[in-house]
Amino acid sequence: MAIFYFPYLLLLTMFSSYGFADITTSSPLSIRQTLSSPDGTFELGFFNPSSTQNHQYVGIWFKKVTPRVYVWVANRENPVTSSTASLTISSNGSLILLDEKQKLLWSSGEESLTSNQVRAELSDYGNLVLVDNVTGTHLWQSFEHPTDTMLPLSSLMYAIPNNTRRVLTSWKSNTDPSPGEFVAELTPEVPPQGLVRKGSLPYWRSGPWAETRFTGILEMDETYVNPLTMVQDVVNGTGVMTFCALRNFDVSYIKLASDGSLNVRRSNGGNTGWIKHFEGPLSSCDLYGTCGANGMCIRSISSPICKCLKGFVPKSDDEWNSGNWTRGCVRRTELSSSCQGNYSSTTQSKDTTDGFYRVANIKPPDSYELASSGDAEQCRQGCLGNCSCSAFAYIKGIGCLVWKHELLDMVQFTQGGEILFIRLARSELAGSKRIKIISVSAISLCVIIILGLAAFGCWRYRVKQNGQARVAMEVSEDSWKNHLKSQDVSGLNFFEMHTIQNATDNFSISNKLGQGGFGTVYKGKLKDGKEIAIKRLSRSSGEGTEEFMNELKLISKLQHRNLVRLLGYCIEGEEKLLVYEFMVNKSLDSFLFDLKKKLEIGWSKRFNIIQGIARGLVYLHRDSLLRVVHRDLKASNILLDEKMNPKISDFGLARMFQGTQNQDNTGRVFGTLGYMSPEYAWTGTFSEKSDIYSFGVLVLEIITGKEISSFTYGKEDKNLLAYAWESWSETGGVNLLDQDIADSESDLVEAAEVKRCVQIGLLCVQYQAMDRPNIKQVVTMLTSTMDLPKPKQPVFALDTSDEDSLSPKSNDHKDLFSDDENKPAQEKPGSD
Incomplete structure (x- = not known):
């Protein structure tokens, strides 16, 4: 009979060495044994998180998902250092961890029980529970003692x-x-x-x-x-x-x-x-008190920046201007003296009492108080009647919140958030300006009367001259307008201003798509239903007219599937507008740097975008009738159509080369920091290799999902290029891929493709222009399996006080991409 049961006993013994149903006094859990939840979702056992130390911890982890995630640790302050240990139930009903010498390393606590009818079980929810077998009572549970x-x-x-x-x-x-x-x-x-x-x-x-x-x-x-x-x-x-x-x-x-x-x-x-x-x-805006008291951190895609609230000034101008914002801001004008006694709205003039300034899209400051119930107006009146109240907000789902004294840890979003009303002295509010203007006007009236007699003598002369100037201006505008409608921009439609106004609902803010250095872009819809994008040149831009003319003439001659298409233009008085095809998915940065939308562009789409941008540059640099250097290639200037195909846009800074010319020099450097090549940023010299540098930065941004201007890593605050170089040096760059994409597409991502793109990106951001590939070589690298040259470590920072640091070291650099284009051309002064 014993022989008949022996195989079953052996099987039970083997099973007990790998998995447990529960832990009891007679059935402890040892190293290399595990306890699983009934449905197999969670597992309890010993683990060693470090490959350099033999430290064992008792923990719970997800059993069915990789990579492994530990969700609870018992002995986090006292690791097991011996080869044997056991998790068991003590005589008083506590869960305890003992090492090989029976030394107590961890305990769930004294349960004050004499019964040995206690067991520990792991639930399907990942909760380790001590249960009294007699009463079924839960004596202790890990959910009440979480770790991280x-x-x-x-x-x-x-x-x-x-x-x-x-x-x-x-x-x-x-x-x-x-x-x-x-x-x-x-x-x-x-x-x-x-x-x-x-x-x-x-x-x-x-x-x-x-x-x-x-x-x-x-x-x-x-x-x-x-x-x-x-x-x-x-x-x-x-x-x-x-x-x-x-x-x-x-x-x-x-x-x-x-x-x-x-x-x-x-x-x-x-x-x-x-x-x-x-x-x-x-972002750094989210860190507590980044901008100090009464300071507001503006959180956007670009680098965060602090500003004082309206009516406040920096506590220390020197520190504030240097970027040290922690001391915050102080009031420029103290609040009304009416707060010295009990406030009475009936006895105080509206011109001497305080008021409120509305700030939208706000993360509410810290240290608030919930006021008594009431509507928004009662909230306002309550704050105004309380001398210690410095701000209020009426928030859906909460009601009336009030703040007293300083406002700390404020963030302003580009959209969303709450509306905060800040209490200010009346003189700080816009309504008080009218009083000041009237006062100043009254004083100035006498002076004007005196000067009026003298000015009358000049009047006729000036009228005559102004009339002549006005006629000349009108002739000039008409001539320019007629000139633009002629052969220089043939093939483009001329849109009347009323057509543009109707299409954009008179430039309604709801149709605003974005704003750049030379103007604002609006969405429009023509009468036939066609959607368009209108770039409205900023009137205050000193360079605007030149950029407008440049973009109009240049892009009208460029036609490629990876370039945004210009449909027409409009000129009316001081208004100058360009009309483009509308891109449904807007710009690449709106996806790449957005927490939610980035998941919509997985690795295959990102790789397609990289290739599409490269094809667009091939056309600009080599295949078009004109050889064009874009000079402002960045994520916000890459538009995406309905199929997420990339199109290069914004040619306001682009320059044409003719004949054998391949390099130029500008007296004024425009562009975006982080994307500009070293030679262009420091000397104004630009060439096709300047675009290659920008392309390299863009490739690394697309891979990582991180923005060059705001990314820092580690204690040394390494920038994106330094981080990419470190990753490529250690792992070939495969771990550089945006973690969100890597997590969601682990089976779909081609590691070799990622590594290749990282290496191409690093080759494109080489310090010396001659060490960078040209765009045709880049396309070949992207579409073939050829072995790639090894990049040199990018230059992340230079001491500009050292003249040698700005000059190339010929003995340190070998020409990786030898072709005629790498030969420097003689620089010429630019009128840019």
Whole structure:
């Protein structure tokens, strides 16, 4: 009979060495053994996060998704350093971790039980639970003691009466689970907000909670699927924020990373990897108090910048101008003296009391208070009647919030956000200017009367001259207009101004697509239903007329599928407009640097965009009747059609070469920092290789999804080129691909393609122009499997005080791409 049961006993013994149903006093968990949740989603066991140290930790991780993500760690401060250890149940019912010498390394706490009828089990939600077998009571659970991760149904909380908090604490590093310097918590303010602290100081905050969203997180708009629920009991001083499962995804989590970022990830299991759902902070604007008290950080695609609120000036001009904004701003004019006593709106003149200035698209400042219930007007009157009230906001889902004294940690978005009303002295508001003007006008009236007699003698003479000048101007305008309508711009349509005004709803702001250095672009719709884009030249631009003429003549002669097509133009008085084909998907930067939209352009589309831009440059540099250098190639000047095909746009800075000329020099340098080649930025010399440098930067931006002007990495604040060089040197550049794309397309991305594009990008940003390939060589590299030359380390920074640093070292550089174009041409003075 014993022989009959022996195979089954052997099978049971083998199974117990790999997986457990639960942990009991008689059935501890040892190293190399694991405990799985019933549905196999989660696994508990020992793990070693570092390849350099033999430190074992007890933790929980996702079992079915790679790469592995650890969601809870027990002994994060006391790793196992011996070869054996066990996780078991003590005699008093606690979950304990013992090393080989039976030394206690970790305990769930004293449960004050004498019963040995206690077991530990791992639920399908990833919650490790101590259960009393007799009563079924949960004695302890890991969800109430989180480390750095929240899982669905877990929560953060605070309870003021007993001074308890449930927080997330980051790992010290990616390979060290010990407590790091960042803590994420729910604040007890009313309404609450999420806060990440670095040590004892605020690092990043979410803004106040408004029923279904955090007001300071722009991504939480009406389209956002919010995975959080909030319950706040103001009377009893408690608050709980619970994380719910994301719809249509098998697993998800929130993690506080070792660098202080808060990440929400999701997956459908297996090899699909992890997809980013949310990440914050996104920019330096999001870091707490970037612009100091009463300062506002303008968050945009380009580098963030601080500005003082209206009515405020920098506390230190020298520090502010140098980019040190932390000391913030102070009031230029003190508030009304009526606040010395009780405020009465009936006794104070409107011209002497304070008023409010409206600021839109705002992340509400910190340190707010919830005012009594009422509508927006009652909120305003309440703030005006309280001398300590410095601002108010009436927010949907919250009601009336008021701020007292200084306003801290303000961010202004390009869209979305809340409306904040800042209290200012009446003299700071626009309405007071009329009073000042009337006063000054009255004083000046006497002077005008005296000067009037003297001026009368000159009047007839000036009328005569002005009449002549006006006639001359009208003749000049008509001549220029007629000249443009002649053969120089043949093939283009001339649009009447009323046609453009009707198409754009009289240049309505709702039709505004964007704004550049030389004008604003509007969307329009002609009577036949055709959509167009109109570039309206800025009247204040000193270079505008030249750029307008240049772009009009130049692009009218260029026709290629990867260049935006000019349909016509309009001239009316001072108005000068260019009419283009409308690009449904706008510009590349609107996808590339947007948290949500970047997922719409996976690697295959990005590679197609790189190739399309290169083909457009081949036409400009080689195949068109004119040889053209664009001089302002960047992501915002690459437009995308309905099929996401790229088209190069904005030829206002482009220059033509004729004959054998391949290099020119300009007295004025225009363009965008980061994209400009060293020789153009420092000496004004430009050539086709200047465009190649810009193309290289653009390629690296497309691969990484990071913008050259705002990207920094590591403690040394390495820029994008330095980061790309480091990645290429270490791994060939495959890990440089935008992590969002790499996570969502792990099976679709061609690693060899990515590596090749990284290397091409680095070849294009070589310091010496002669070391860069020409555009035909670039296209060949992109479309073939030929071996590529090895790039040299890009020059990231130069000491311009050293004259030698600005001159090429002939003995240090070898011509990688030898052709006739690399021979320097004699520079000539430019009239640019």
